[in-house]
Amino acid sequence: MTTLILDEQEQQAPIAASVLASNTLKTEKNALIKEYAVRSNSKAFAQTLTTIVPFFILLFAAIESLAVSYWLAAGITALLTLFVIRVFVMLHDCGHNCLYVNPRENKIAGFIFGVLCGVPQYVWSKHHDYHHSTNGNWNKYRGPLAVLSVDQFAELTPKQRKAYANQRKMRMAPLAGFLYFIFNPRFTWIKGSLQFAGFFLQQKLKDFSKPNSQISSEFETNYWNTWQEYRHMTANNLVLLTAWFFAASYFGVLEFFSVYIIALSLGGAIGLILFTVQHNFEESYAAGDEDWNYFTAALDGTSYLKLPKILNWFTADIAYHHIHHLSARIPNYNLVKCHQQYKALFDRVKRISLREIPHAFNYILWDNHSQTIISVEQSNTRYPEH
Numbered sequence: 001m002t003t004l005i006l007d008e009q010e011q012q013a014p015i016a017a018s019v020l021a022s023n024t025l026k027t028e029k030n031a032l033i034k035e036y037a038v039r040s041n042s043k044a045f046a047q048t049l050t051t052i053v054p055f056f057i058l059l060f061a062a063i064e065s066l067a068v069s070y071w072l073a074a075g076i077t078a079l080l081t082l083f084v085i086r087v088f089v090m091l092h093d094c095g096h097n098c099l100y101v102n103p104r105e106n107k108i109a110g111f112i113f114g115v116l117c118g119v120p121q122y123v124w125s126k127h128h129d130y131h132h133s134t135n136g137n138w139n140k141y142r143g144p145l146a147v148l149s150v151d152q153f154a155e156l157t158p159k160q161r162k163a164y165a166n167q168r169k170m171r172m173a174p175l176a177g178f179l180y181f182i183f184n185p186r187f188t189w190i191k192g193s194l195q196f197a198g199f200f201l202q203q204k205l206k207d208f209s210k211p212n213s214q215i216s217s218e219f220e221t222n223y224w225n226t227w228q229e230y231r232h233m234t235a236n237n238l239v240l241l242t243a244w245f246f247a248a249s250y251f252g253v254l255e256f257f258s259v260y261i262i263a264l265s266l267g268g269a270i271g272l273i274l275f276t277v278q279h280n281f282e283e284s285y286a287a288g289d290e291d292w293n294y295f296t297a298a299l300d301g302t303s304y305l306k307l308p309k310i311l312n313w314f315t316a317d318i319a320y321h322h323i324h325h326l327s328a329r330i331p332n333y334n335l336v337k338c339h340q341q342y343k344a345l346f347d348r349v350k351r352i353s354l355r356e357i358p359h360a361f362n363y364i365l366w367d368n369h370s371q372t373i374i375s376v377e378q379s380n381t382r383y384p385e386h
Contacts, residue, residue, distance in 0.1 A: 021296075021299055021345075021347075021348050022293055022295040022296045022299060023295075024345065025295045025298065025299060025326070025345050026295050028342065028345055029295075029326060029327070032326070032327070032338065032342055032345075033327045033329060033330065035338075035341075036330045036334040036335075036337065036338040037098070037327060037329040037330045037331075037334075038331075038334065039098060039099070039100060039101045039331050040101070040331075040333070041100055041101050041105065043331075043333045044099045044100045044101075044105070044109075044331070044333075045100075047090065047099070047316070047332075047333070048090065048099075048109055051083065051086050051087055051090055051113075052087075052112070052113075052116070054083050055080070055083045055084070055087060055116060058076055058077075058079055058080040058083060059080055059259065059260070059263070061076050062076040062077045062080055062259045062263070063251045063255050063256055063259050064251075066255055066258070066259070073259065077259055077262055077263050078266075080259070080263045081262075081263045081266045081267045081270070082267075082314040083267075083314070084116075084117060084181075084263055084264055084266075084267025084268070085267050085270050085271055085274075085314055085315055086313075086314050086315065086316060087113050087116045087117045087267075088113070088117045088119070088267065088268075088271050089271075089315055089316040089318050089332070090109070090113045090316065091110055091113035091114055091117060091119060091121050091124070092125075092128070092318070093106075093316065093331065093332055094106040094107070094109050094110030094113060094121060094125075095110060095121055095122075095124065095125025095128060095129075096125070096328040096329070097329075098328060098329055098330065098331045098332075099331060099332070107122075110122070110125070111232075111235070111236070114236050115236060115239050115240050115243070117181055117264065117267070117268075118181045118182055118185055118186075118236075118240060118264060119180075119181060119185055119236075120185060120229075120232045120233045120235075120236040120237075121232070121236070122228070122229065122232035123224065123229045123232055123233055126225070126229065132325065132328055134292075135279075135294070135297045135298070135301060135302065135325050136285050136286065136287055136292055136293070136294070136296065136297025136298075136300075136301035136302075137287055137288065137289065137292040137297070138286040138287070138288070138366045138368070138373075139287075139288040139289050139368075140289070142366070143275075143276060143279055143280060144176075144272050144275055144276055145168050145276060145280065145364060147280070147364060147365065147366050147373070148164065148365060148366065149365070149366045149367075149368045150365050150366065150367050150368065150369070150374070150379045150382075150383060151368065153365055153376075153379065154383065161376070164364075165364065165376055168361065168364045169361065170273060170357075170358055170361045173269035173270070173272055173273050174265050174266055174268075174269045175265075176268070176269060176272050177264065177265040177266060177267065177268025177269035177270075177271070177272060178261065178264070178265040178268065180268045180271075180272060181264045181265065181267070181268040182261060182264055182265065182268075185233070185236070185237070186237060186241075188223040188233075189223070189233045189234065189237050191223065192221050192223035192224060192230070192233075193234075195219075195221055195223075196219055196221070199215070199219050200212075200215055200216075200219075203215045203218075244256075247260075273357065273361075274305065274315065274318065274319075276360075276361070277303060277305070277352055277357050277360040277361070278302060278303050278305065278318075278321040279301060279302060279303070279373075280360060280361070280363050280364065280373055281303055281350055281352060281360040281363055281373065282359075282360070282362075282363055282373070282374075282375075283372045283373070283374075284300070284301050284303075284350070284363065284372060284373040285297055285299075285300035285301035285371065285372065286301065286366050286367070286368075286371055286372055286373050287371045288368060288371070291371060295326075297325065298322055298325045298326045299322065299346070299348045299349055300348060300349075300350075302321050302322045302325045302349065302350075303321060303322070303349065303350040303351070303352045303360075304319065304320060304321065304322050304339075304346065304349045304350065304351050304352070305319035305321070305352050305353075305354075305357075306319070306351055306352065306353045306354070307319045307354060308354070311354075312336075316332040316333075317332050317333075317335045317336055318332065320335040320336060320338075320339050322339075322346055322349040323335050323338050323339055323346075362375040362376075362377075363375050364376065365378075365379050367379070367382070370382075
């Protein structure tokens with residue numbers, strides 16, 4: 001009897017500690033945000049210049065150096081890749097309206113960053129906002145790996161399980177980066193546009209007097225949610241495709257795209273890896289609809305990446321992801337100071353070093369019974385009947 005009581009107490013202790021930490025964070029949140037959700041146009045503009053200018057210089061240098069040395073070109077492209085990551089994080093901050101003071105400046109800068117990395121900023125930000133509003137609720141958002149629950153995984157055939165695990169290996173990240181930054185934004189826009197053109201023509205053939213606005217309102221697609229999203233997709237693609245044309249004409253098709261595709265694919269790969277391990281790690285908090293808690297998700301469902309200072313610069317301190325998920329209104333240039341002043345609040349946050357990132361990629365299943373992220377091996381041990 002005594003042993004059973006001790007076991008129950010041991011099980012309840014982590015839960016009680018989690019609840020206490022979440023309540024403390026909730027109490028301190030307003031003061032934290034008031035102090036650090038302060039934006040500076042001068043800092044934002046400096047970050048914009050130190051991102052865009054080196055991006056173009058390195059892109060030009062990498063392509064031109066192909067005629068001198070492939071090794072030199074590879075080295076410059078590697079540095080360019082780091083700036084691709086920084087471009088994407090700047091886009092991310094503009095989407096949260098937390099880089100510049102006013103929405104207008106964030107919108108303009110965000111569009112430019114979106115063209116540079118091939119992602120329509122407005123559309124991406126709308127989807128990303130959903131992630132923030134549901135962080136830690138894995139019943140609503142499963143992350144970039146499209147994580148399955150242990151019950152869903154159990155329904156797969158052995159061949160499907162193996163494919164599922166292999167597709168989520170870190171070595172697949174460059175392909176995912178290519179799809180994320182280069183292929184998908186073009187493909188979805190073109191396919192969706194063709195779908196609308198076909199629908200529009202069909203409706204006009206049925207009734208030529210039918211108003212265009214009515215036809216547009218009746219059209220449904222999985223590629224955008226509103227016509228405003230479509231306009232942003234169109235603007236991004238038209239500017240980017242035009243830039244591709246002139247760049248390929250000036251440098252040569254092979255020369256331009258060999259550097260461009262490699263840099264964006266690798267930059268996208270690193271970005272996806274960082275984003276994944278900020279939420280997929282051993283015993284990460286992963287609740288369902290009923291038990292979800294916003295503050296617990298920030299503490300126990302979001303990691304703090306311990307990166308070298310130089311990588312923190314290239315990633316605009318997105319490694320301090322626990323603070324970002326507490327409040328997306330805090331600009332990147334205030335994250336470090338915020339963490340240092342309130343570090344006692346974040347003792348529970350999972351620390352992940354650079355060398356531990358590959359290990360975090362083992363955690364690709366949502367245990368909807370224990371409300372955590374686990375590995376396939378853990379699932380096989382916990383649920384052998386599956």
